[in-house]
Amino acid sequence: MRLHLPVCLFAAASLSAAAAPTSVTCRIVDYGCDMGDGYYRGMSQTSQTNVQYDVDGDGITSDDSIGFWAFSLTNPLNPPGLEFDLDAPSARFYGGMTIMFSNRTGAAFTEGMLNKNHELRDDCNFMCTPGAPLPNWRAYGLWVWLKQDFMNGGESNAVSFGPDSMIVPHVSRFYRGITDGRWVARDNDQFYISQATFEQYSTNIGRASGTHTSYILYPTQTLWAVYNPAEPCWVAFDAATASFAPHTFTNVTAVGFYLGRHRFSTSSLELKWHSFECHATVTRGESPAYHIPMSSVPAGSIGGQPVPQVFIAATEAPYALWKRVWKQFTSNQRPMDLQKPGYSFDKDGDMGSMDYGSEGHGPFEPATDMTWLDAVAWCNALSELEGLTPCYCADPALSTVFRRVKEREQIALFNTMPNVYVNWNANGFRLPTPLEWQNAAGADHTSYRTYTTYRTYNGGKTQPVGSGATNAFGLFNMGDNVWEYTWDTGTNFFDPAIHTNRIVLGGSFQGSAAPAVAANGVGEWPAEGHYAIGLRPVRSS
Structure with missing residues (x-):
């Protein structure tokens, strides 16, 4: 699976407050x-x-x-x-x-x-x-x-x-x-x-x-x-x-x-x-999410294409939240007759750039080193945690929640990559489309650090989410810290036989250079887990 990095906008900014009870x-x-x-x-x-x-x-x-x-x-x-x-x-x-x-x-x-x-x-x-x-x-x-x-x-x-x-x-x-x-x-x-x-x-x-x-x-x-x-x-x-x-x-x-x-x-x-x-x-208090702060980004236009209004996380998903949700939903020790089995991810995720260099790291750095499909499934798990309808399904009829990235109960399917289908009408969390992400990044480049400046600022490693300035929509680190996965198929489904390339947007603690093959010695492609790639969930407005 190869990685494509199209020209994108960078930015970073403040949160809107929650209001009336719901x-x-x-x-x-x-x-x-x-x-x-x-x-x-x-x-x-x-x-x-x-x-x-x-x-x-x-x-x-x-x-x-x-x-x-x-x-x-x-x-x-x-x-x-x-x-x-x-x-x-x-x-x-x-x-x-x-x-x-x-x-x-x-x-x-x-x-x-x-x-x-x-x-x-x-x-x-x-x-x-x-x-x-x-x-x-x-x-x-x-x-x-x-x-x-x-x-x-x-x-x-x-x-x-x-x-x-x-x-x-x-x-x-x-x-x-x-x-x-x-x-x-x-x-x-x-x-x-x-x-x-x-x-x-x-x-x-x-x-x-x-x-x-x-x-x-x-x-x-x-x-x-x-x-x-x-x-x-x-x-x-x-x-x-x-x-x-x-x-x-x-x-x-x-x-x-x-x-x-x-x-x-x-x-x-x-x-x-x-x-x-x-x-x-x-x-x-009414808010688009309970476990991660989100901001409302109004509808816009990118390259002449309309972009709908969305709620987008103000920060990248921190490792502490990633791991909490991952741990809770990988368990199959649950009331079985509710017919909501546990999730099966491919990878566990990491604390920021812990696979890069020898610096110390903490749980509030962005979650990284998950596959793209892990990120998709994790958005579903977060939706289930908050009582929302998951956006991603395992069948074209949109009747089965997508929970299994890696099939560990059927050996014949262990090395196969699943198809995924999007329910755009669901109210749960999902990855932003590239256009949604770019619309949220906006045109404000003032908070984007060049490679040299940011390298000096961050000591050559990821920082806790929410570090630095924000953009006009209250979003942090849209152009630094880690690159971010998007729902990049251009359709309402993912077919591994067709959609072989992934798009990440933003930038990382290493600057705006494209993520290379993972430097952790196990020969992974970036979209199969990388120390400088994370995720930022959205919800349809």
């Missing part, structure tokens, strides 16, 4: 990644307690026992780190688990950790297989994610449930001994629990075991009961005594799910879950 349906929780392993709260056993409770109702408390991971909304239930990835999306969750034995001491769950070696995904367990003498026993578990860790602005703006909202845990292995599975949400300071149960809403009701199932709840379609879990271990819910009624959630501050084994029994309890998503309505 409501966006998007992910507020997205737990599920290569999490690693570890015990809940770093404890290999539930706490053995002196809590006195008559488990079996015989009027005697001394012959019964309770063990638990204490219910808490301040001490996370997830493993504390070490081998658990606390930097993964929605990695921190709260709640508690309680087990109650009758006529036997030493109540404890059999397991209380993530298993990273039982299946392809790292799952959390809710398990007890007690040995002889077998007690009659009950068990309850609650897992919740708090507002302080919500995504997409949910952590600092009002969150509500609308008709498109969903709460979705995924049971990945086993479903034995469970008598109650429900969804939980907190409105202001009050918890509520759903009348709907997992089996009622199962998308795979034919699988009687309930395993390998995403339990999807649309919270506006069920009744809710007040639920008051309390420290140290009281998370049990009794549906027989509850009063269910309609409830409108206007200030969601926590979401999660509940599992109960309320029936007194000696049989085993076995369940593992590996992912959880919640989509809700976030009311926040």
